Amino acid sequence: MNTVNRWSRFTHWSMALAVSAALLAGCASIRQTPAPTLAANDAVAIAPIANFTETPAAGGSAAAIAANVLRANGLKDVRIAPVEGSGNAMFDTAQRDTGDRRLAWAREQHVKYVLAGAVEEWRYKVGVDGEPVAGLTFELVDVESGQVVWSAAGTRSGWSRSSLSSVAGSLIGGLLAPLRPTQPRS
Known part of the structure; x- marks a missing residue:
């Protein structure tokens, strides 16, 4: 009887865990x-980072979070590229004619990769709950070849008590998780 009760508790906890994972x-x-x-x-x-939202400075916030995530992932040399003097993003992904300038700058700086991207959504939903939601795309460009070698897109929403920065940070962390250096062999 005691074994049956333990099995029943285990089954209930397992089911609760599975339902929670599915919801998340x-x-x-x-x-x-x-x-x-x-x-x-x-x-x-x-x-x-290009900002295609109505939220001011969402692109700058996403770039700052991305830089910190890449450093936390183990990359030692992560830099923030300069913004063009006119106030427009020098490497705005909406302006395809800036690709040559982006690569020229990166070559001068001896950068191997450039991470470009766009913020598609960065806001609190309208309504009683006001849930935070973020949506982003990223491209990793090999400076030598000029080719996109990796890309990712994602969205994430949170609960009404979540902050937008925590939802965005979680999304960016998930998007950039594969960009980790390989461990040297001993």
């Missing part, structure tokens, strides 16, 4: 291509 998984969506092999000393520049 429904709050986020991430799609990405396979990541390239990175070394800890590869220099990565974060280009100004």
